[in-house]
Amino acid sequence: MEIKNNYMVAMLWGFVLTLVYCQPANDRAADQATGLTLDPNFSFNYRLDDPDQAFNLPHELEEISGLGISEDGKEMVAVQDEDGxxxxxNPYNGEVVREAKFWKDGDYEGVEWVGNTVYVVKSTGTIYEVINPAHAEQQVEKYNFFLNDDNDVEGLAYDKANNRLLLACKAQAGHEVEYPHKKGIYAFDLSTKVMVEQPVYFVDADSVRHYLEQEPAIRKLEKLVEFFDPEEAFGFSPSAIAIHPLTGHLYITSSVGKMLLVLDTTGRILHIEKLSKKVHPQPEGLCFASNGALYLSNEGxxxxxxxxxxxxxxRD
Incomplete structure (x- = not known):
């Protein structure tokens, strides 16, 4: 499912002008303040500047770095980037109801809940499989592959449809082959417990930059244009990743630039959302309940x- 035709992404930007200018003036202003939809068949169904509920987390989670949720939605799990x-x-009040030590201190960046097992990923790409967490019979298996500090893994998602975990790299994509202007997403097969050597998805800046150069009208969206400036390094740095339970789309946040991207199952960009710095000073955790409710956590x-x-x- 690797993205092979970058021009497809650029073509989708052609829909943007139609989407923006076919709406009433007030709606255009609101859309321009938050994001761009690149596919006319996609609807972004969240107001990320207006939470339906907000919870204060305890001081121990000041550096919360990953967020997951149980299959029944009754409990969430989080990690922070210092302690194992x-x-x-509790997803209804934000209270920490229990804790479980699974490993020594380290830079832990993502967490996912699969059945009775919790998976944690370290920035080096090491995966910890915590079976029966917080119980007397808790067991931990550790998996090391080719990813390392240079890749700087920050996001972990459960891809139920393909029985795998997705690992989003904040830094460079690739370990033997370099992929300039791209950020890579790797897959860990839950059946074989093997990491696929090539990225299964890319977040690619080049085609977006190309479109911005050709369509000056889009330059009204100054924050987005600045972020994809061809004179600058590609700043989008995945900090969290999750798969929407109803659509299968990938949602990827970047704390750098305060953005969220939505990709379809082929890796095609559907939507770019600009996050409010006041609401999301440092978005580092992302997950979905089975009904589509989106949870985002921010470091303190x-x-x-x-x-x-x-x-x-x-939307109707």
């Missing part, structure tokens, strides 16, 4: 870490 501890959270950055819930609100 799982924090189990010296203050109080936050957990937000955004209800899924399909």
């Amino acid at each position: 501890v799982l924090f189990f959270i 950055k010296g203050g109080t870490p936050k957990l937000y819930r955004f209800n899924y609100k399909p």
Whole structure:
């Protein structure tokens, strides 16, 4: 499912002008303030500047770095990037209800809940399989592959349809082959417990930049244009990744630039959303409930870490 035709992404930008200028003036202003939809058949059904619920997390999660949810949606799990501890959270009030030590201190960046097993990923790409977490019979298996500090893994998602985990790299894509202007997403097969050597998805900047050069009208969206400036290095740095349970689309946040991208199952970019710095000072955790509710967590950055819930609100 690797992206092979970058020009397809550029073509989708051709829909943007139609989408923007076919709406009333007030709607255009709102859309331009938040993001761009690149596919006319896609609808972004969240208001990420207006949480439906907001919870203060405890000081221990000031540097929360990953977020997952149980299959029944009754409990969430989080990690922070210093301690090898799982924090189990009540999704209805944001309270930490229990903790479980799974490994020594380290830079843990993502977490996912699959059945009775919790998976944690380290920035080096090491995966920890925590079976029966927080129980007396808890067991931990560790998996090391070719990813390392140079790749800087920051996001982990459960791809149920393909029985695999997706690992999003904040830094360079590739370990033997370099992929300039791209960020790579790798797959860990849950049946074989093997990491696929080539990225299964790319987040690619070049085609977006090309379109911006050809369509000056889009330059009204100054924040987006600046972020994809061809004179600058590609700044989009995945900090969290999750798969929408109803659509199968990939949602990827970048704390750098305060953005969220939506990709379809082939890796094609559907939507770019600009996140409010006031609401999301450092988005580092992302997951979905089975009904489509989106949860985003933010580091405290010296203050109080936050957990937000955004209800899924399909447009008529």
